Amino acid sequence: MLRTLTLLSAALLASQVSYVAMAQDASSNEAIQPSTSASVEKSVEESNRFQTAFLKRQVDQTMSVGRAISSIAGHYPQEIVSIVDIALDTYPDKYREIIFAAISAQPSSTEEIVQLAIEKEVSSCPNIVQLAIKAEPTYVDFVVHAAAVSTPEELDEIVRVAVLTQPDAADSIVQTLSQEHPNRIVEIMTSALNAVPFVGEYVVDALLAVFPNEAQTVVETAVRESSEQREQVIRILSTAQHAGVTHDKLKEYAMSAGLSEEDFDSAVAN
Known part of the structure; x- marks a missing residue:
């Protein structure tokens, strides 16, 4: 019985591929034969029916849609x-x-996959981001990129959820999104540092590497958002100094962010 189901599934997939090929061929000839548009639509519908039947049989066979997806991905990536x-x-x-x-x-x-899930509105964008990062943490940059492109109005929440889910990648997350939305660096940094305060020095290092001319914005924002945590401020200032920000500029930025001269001197002395 199992072999029969497997063979049937393979046959269905082969049919599906055949229909996709037919649709593509018809589409390429559409300029010459306008009447083929109806044929293309019919072929796509047939393809979808075969794919659905194939998937359902795999689910019946494995008793789980997750296992069915994994199996299909393994054989037909x-x-x-x-x-x-x-x-x-x-x-x-x-x-x-x-x-x-x-x-x-x-x-x-x-x-x-993330873009598709967001477009279909199967759940909120932040929930999809969290789920996708947990599934494959090393692809976090791809996840936040897809989410930010699909729902830029939810950028703050995307940043917050992403850094909470994968705090070790906070610097990369902030860098990726800041490069895509350079006018929203402060907003992105604020969301990240409010969610995970201890990543300030890494965020500063990552941003100064790609935005050396935005040192004032980066340092001021980082110091301001970390002002209640002296150790973090010390690390942030040290990181900025090592990144090439001069002592005078560093002092100017730190004091603009609300740090006293005494606290600044104490911080850089460490």
Whole structure:
């Protein structure tokens, strides 16, 4: 019985691939034969039906949509995004299992999977970000990029959730998003440092590496947001100094952020 199901699944996938090829061929000839547009639509519909049938049989066989996704990704990695598309429509209440399994099995498709999940509104953007990062922490930059592109109005929450979920990557997260949204550096830094205060020095180091001309903004924001934590301020100032910010400029930025001259002298003396 198991072999029969496996063979049937393979046959269904082969049919699906055939239909996709037909659709692509028809699409390429559309300029010459406008009437083929209806044929393309029909082929796409047939392809979706076959993909859905294939997925359902895999789910029946494995008794889990997550295991089915993992199995399909292992055998047909190039189909993972389209399968996730079908899976989220077919089993919307299993979105967590689907996203986690798909990203874990095929990390290189993380960005596309995150964008797809956000577009389908299977959950809130921050929830999808958290789930995707947990599935594959090393692809956190791809996750936050996809989320910020899809829902830029939720940038603050994307930053907050991302650094809380993967604090060791806070510097990379802030750097990635700041490069994409250079006019929102202060906002991004503030969200990150409010969520995880101890990453200030790493965030400063990462930002000064790509925004050396924004030293004042970076240092002032970092000092201001960490002013209640003396050890963090010391580390931030030291990091900025090592990054090439002069003593006089460093003092100017620190005092502009609310640090007293005495506290500044004490901090840099360490």
